[in-house]
Amino acid sequence: MAHILLFEDNLSIPYSNKGFIDEAINDHDLVIVGDAPAMWTALQHRQADILIVDLGTPDDYGQGIVTHMQENYPGTGLLVLTHGDQQDLRSQGLLLGADQILTKPVSASKLAAHVVALYRRIKRHRNIVAVPSPQWRLRTTERQLQVNESLPVDLTEKEFNFLQLLTSSSHPIARDTLNREMRIDITGDERRDTKKIDMLIYRLRRKVKKSLRVDLPVRNAYGTGYSLTAKLKQI
Template sequence: MTLRILVIDTDAEFTSAIYDHFEHNGDIVDVTERADEAKLKISELPPDLVVLAWRLADASGIELCRQLRLRRDSAQLPIIMLTERTDEAARVRCLETGADDVLTKPVSTSELLAHVNAVVRRHRPHLIVEALRLGGIELNRFTHRVQYMGRELKMSPVEFRLLMKLMENSGRIMPRALLLDQVWGSDVYINERTVDVHIARLRSCLRGTTADNAIQTVRGLGYSFVA
């Protein structure tokens, strides 16, 4: 599965480690240290999960968690809170405020990833469907493998994520800007022409399959996967 994760924390070293670890796992990570910016990001492009620290640059994580639970666009958003406090009262307060899970710092990126996956399994089960099957193509989110009639199709991580997003939204028009955000991340500044280049490469990967012409260009808008 590819998750979009928003990390809200002032610890630059820790957020850098999270970014590297989760991106390597195939997820898309966005980072901020401010509550006001976090709320804007959630409104513009809702993440699948939020990792929220107790201490932020402009507010407390507890207060931000409370505010997010009062908003329609984030009332059900999975939230994992991080705190340096070890007392039971702190953990209870986090949970009572609306956090789905609480971890005490320091925490390893591997442990955090395990908790992220556990929370997603509980609250966003549709995100962990193991395989997508369309047009004779089978895409496995867990193994990052794409197969056609038992034959593995070789493609880069970017082409894999691009195909996954198109298959997840089969029949819908996916604008280039949206694909850029969902495949490369909102903080990566690249030209929309990059999408066209990788679409061409992805089509080459699918050549010779029944999905050869599944990726259709919608002139002036973007692309659509039609199986």
């Protein structure tokens, strides 16, 4: 069964794309959202095979979505619907990593054909590259991070506290909560305070990539905060 997430930012026309998909694809479940926060929340709670984004405004908003999907959900197929005056978005979106960009109006049969073809390609790719999930461990006594049986990497106190906080919640933890719990100095300047936690995580990502040769299993929840993308076991 294909798990499809549909983001339409203009719901004044009731779910026209939903009708196209329901008519042409039998074995699927479809979730519809009308704004970006709801879309990111849906993706965090359940992996989508395909995200269809119907953009109604010719600005760089769509490019931000494509970039974030490529960085944080590379296993999800991305199909973007644009309007005729969004040719720049079409070209840039393909370069940034969208799988398909279709110009509206698009027929039900054409939309369905692209969805089916994209889903088949995703399933085939998953079957080819399927590998065991990395086993992450947070060593509390030594204050270290380890993946599988590799040599662990030493963590600073704040890096360790950050990862330990993420293990305590299945939902993203807001930056201000992280700042408070990790006792990061607060200046009162929201932009500056946000940059402090972001820089700490940026350095931690580089350290893990260099030492463990894998990406840190932490996701930026698009303005909400940070969450884990894999189980992190404390030992």
